[in-house]
Amino acid sequence: MGITQILFWVLSILALLSAILVVISKNPVHSVLWLIAVFIAISGHYILLNAQFLAIVNLIVYAGAIMVLFLFVFMLMNLNSDTEPQKNKWLKIAGVVAGGSLLLVLVAALKQADMKGQLAEMNKGDIGLIKNLGMVLFQDYVVPFEISSVLFLSAMVGVVVIGKKD
Amino acid sequence: MYSTLLSINFDWLLLIEKAVLIAIIISVSLLVAMYETWGERKVAAFMQDRRGPNRAGPGGLFQPLADGLKLFAKEEIIPNSSNRFLFVLGPGLAMLTAMMTSAVVPWGSHFDLFGRHISLQIADINIGILYIFGVVSMGVYGIMIGGWASNNKFSLLAAIRGASQIISYELAMGISIIALLMITGSLSLKTIVEQQQTGHYYVLLQPLGFLIFLICAFAECNRTPFDLSEAENELNFGYHQEYSSMKLGFYLFAEYVNMFISSAVMATLYWGGYDVPFLNDATFGQAHGQNLLATLQVVSLFVKIVAFIFFFMWVRWTIPRFRYDQLMKLGWKVLIPLALFNMLVTGFLVLLKQNHWHF
Numbered sequence: 001m002g003i004t005q006i007l008f009w010v011l012s013i014l015a016l017l018s019a020i021l022v023v024i025s026k027n028p029v030h031s032v033l034w035l036i037a038v039f040i041a042i043s044g045h046y047i048l049l050n051a052q053f054l055a056i057v058n059l060i061v062y063a064g065a066i067m068v069l070f071l072f073v074f075m076l077m078n079l080n081s082d083t084e085p086q087k088n089k090w091l092k093i094a095g096v097v098a099g100g101s102l103l104l105v106l107v108a109a110l111k112q113a114d115m116k117g118q119l120a121e122m123n124k125g126d127i128g129l130i131k132n133l134g135m136v137l138f139q140d141y142v143v144p145f146e147i148s149s150v151l152f153l154s155a156m157v158g159v160v161v162i163g164k165k166d
Numbered sequence: 167m168y169s170t171l172l173s174i175n176f177d178w179l180l181l182i183e184k185a186v187l188i189a190i191i192i193s194v195s196l197l198v199a200m201y202e203t204w205g206e207r208k209v210a211a212f213m214q215d216r217r218g219p220n221r222a223g224p225g226g227l228f229q230p231l232a233d234g235l236k237l238f239a240k241e242e243i244i245p246n247s248s249n250r251f252l253f254v255l256g257p258g259l260a261m262l263t264a265m266m267t268s269a270v271v272p273w274g275s276h277f278d279l280f281g282r283h284i285s286l287q288i289a290d291i292n293i294g295i296l297y298i299f300g301v302v303s304m305g306v307y308g309i310m311i312g313g314w315a316s317n318n319k320f321s322l323l324a325a326i327r328g329a330s331q332i333i334s335y336e337l338a339m340g341i342s343i344i345a346l347l348m349i350t351g352s353l354s355l356k357t358i359v360e361q362q363q364t365g366h367y368y369v370l371l372q373p374l375g376f377l378i379f380l381i382c383a384f385a386e387c388n389r390t391p392f393d394l395s396e397a398e399n400e401l402n403f404g405y406h407q408e409y410s411s412m413k414l415g416f417y418l419f420a421e422y423v424n425m426f427i428s429s430a431v432m433a434t435l436y437w438g439g440y441d442v443p444f445l446n447d448a449t450f451g452q453a454h455g456q457n458l459l460a461t462l463q464v465v466s467l468f469v470k471i472v473a474f475i476f477f478f479m480w481v482r483w484t485i486p487r488f489r490y491d492q493l494m495k496l497g498w499k500v501l502i503p504l505a506l507f508n509m510l511v512t513g514f515l516v517l518l519k520q521n522h523w524h525f
Contacts, residue, residue, distance in 0.1 A: 029314065033252075036307070056296040064303025068310070068329055075314045075322060130293060130353060153506075156337070160498050 008048060015041035028074045032067055039063040051128025179282070187288055191268050199422035200230040202475060209479040237415040245408050249315045256312025257409065257416035263305040264423040270294040271430045272356045274440045274463040275447070278456045286440075286460065287356055294355040295343060298431060299336070302386060306332050308420065309388075313405035324404040327394050327490065332386055334497040339382035341505035342375040345512040346435060359439035363447055369436040374508045376436045378501055383428045385497070388421060390482040394490050429474035433467060440467040 018037035025031040039062045046055035126132055137145045204219065204226065211218025219226030244253055274286035291297060306329045313325020349371055350358050362368060369376045385392040396404030406417045433439060440463035441447065451459040488496070518525070 033311070052291065052293045053296070056293050056300045059300040060296070060303050064300065064306070065333065068306050068333060071307075071310055071314075072326060072329070075310070075326070156502070160502070163494075163498060 004048060011041045011044040029071065032070045032074060036063050036067050049128060050126065053130040053133055054128055183282065183284055184288060191288065192265055195265060195268055195423050195426055198426045199419055202422040202425060203233065204230050206479050209476065210483050213483045237412050240411040242411040245317055252311050252315035256308055256315060257413045259311060260308025260420040261416045263301055263308060264420040264427065266301045267298050267427045270297050270355055271434055272359055272439060273467060274460045277460050286464065290354060290356045292354050295353045299340065303336060309405050316408035318408050320401045321405050321407050324396065324401045328388060328405060331392065331394060331493060334494060335382040335385035338378055338497060338501035338505045341502065341509055342378040345375045345509045346372050348512050348516050355434050359434055359441060362438040363441045367436065367438045372436065374504065378505050378508065379432065381501060383432060384481065387424045387428055389425065389478055391485045391488050392493055393487060394493055425475060425478050426471065429471045432474055433470035437470050440464065442466040
């Protein structure tokens with residue numbers, strides 16, 4: 001067993017365990033913190049696949065920015081288990097049925113998949129390195145890339161304009 | 167040099183080498199942080215025409231040890247209604263994220279010891295700068311978790327202030343770095359330092375970018391004039407109000423470690439890193455040996471770092487604290503447009519240079 005495999009198992013267990021804890025935690029703040037742990041574990045998986053750029057962007061954007069906003073909201077809402085309103089019983093049942101159907105569809109779809117031929121290359125392959133990613137983005141997909149970056153920039157300018165009420 | 171133990175294959179010597187390097191860098195960071203607290207008081211005293219700490223040891227040099235001992239000896243109080251685990255996790259996380267950035271900083275070129283080529287950088291990854299950003303963006307959690315778990319309104323307000331300040335200034339910092347990356351063409355800190363060894367430090371090419379980066383570094387480290395999260399006249403003691411003993415010490419210490427590491431990053435990105443000024447490194451290395459050269463390089467980097475740390479302290483004891491709306495106005499309405507302008511001008515000039523200065 002090489003070090004890659006050990007890391008793979010540790011990260012997988014960490015990711016799955018944290019994901020389960022996201023769902024079963026009573027306190028929403030704890031859920032968010034476990035979700036951050038999931039993101040970190042998934043970033044670790046990206047690094048194992050040699051996709052360093054994706055790994056670090058996943059950390060910066062999801063774990064570093066979006067989860068902070070989640071935390072903001074939850075911390076300010078003062079959600080406690082005793083102030084939590086009782087949810088409708090039928091709503092709970094509907095949720096279970098919807099989630100179960102999704103699981104069923106996913107399992108059915110994955111059952112047919114050709115797993116042996118699709119094995120991920122661990123620790124090799126250079127498609128995820130920043131140089132190759134840049135080549136692809138700026139040569140093959142330059143128009144969509146530029147359009148989306150202008151969109152992001154305009155969103156940022158929009159925030160400043162909205163904040164400029166005085 | 168492969169050996170098999172429990173059928174795990176890896177290079178044990180490399181592992182030992184890196185472990186020693188990590189241990190050295192962490193202890194040096196802690197030592198520097200300790201003496202930063204001493205230096206801060208001495209600098210403050212110098213600026214206010216006082217003497218500063220002068221009782222413990224010669225020139226007050228043992229003051230940090232006395233402070234540490236005091237913090238360890240204090241009673242540890244965990245508020246009853248707070249979440250114990252998160253309350254302890256907060257300071258630990260603050261310290262962890264402060265330390266993690268040091269992994270990608272090149273502290274020198276390399277030593278030749280015991281027939282091995284020992285690089286003075288823990289990990290030369292080709293996404294070095296992005297790694298620093300990733301760790302900095304995780305640094306928010308130390309403050310937020312600590313502030314929330316304290317179960318105190320002032321702590322929570324301070325934590326939210328601190329976090330929104332860090333997120334806001336991260337944007338301008340990122341954009342100012344993009345302009346630098348357009349020139350370097352590489353994200354590896356080692357490559358960036360090697361490119362500057364001709365003596366053309368990037369601060370000459372990116373003066374505005376450096377200025378923006380410097381201001382953002384002040385904000386990211388929660389230093390005056392941006393220490394809004396511990397504004398004691400508004401928020402008592404900020405996000406670490408409920409903390410006592412060494413947990414408080416960790417928060418205070420993490421700030422000094424952050425200051426040290428961000429000085430190192432600034433020196434590396436804009437001031438040539440471990441490059442010794444006015445010295446041709448290659449010929450010197452051949453004439454006097456690689457080990458002497460590497461030592462000189464480490465010393466050179468530390469001189470630059472100490473200069474930056476002094477600058478941090480100088481600003482702290484010169485400029486008063488901003489108001490919170492002024493802080494946000496500066497971040498969003500001044501620094502981000504300036505950084506965007508800097509990025510556009512840099513991109514234009516880089517394109518023009520590739521075109522041999524023809525339109």
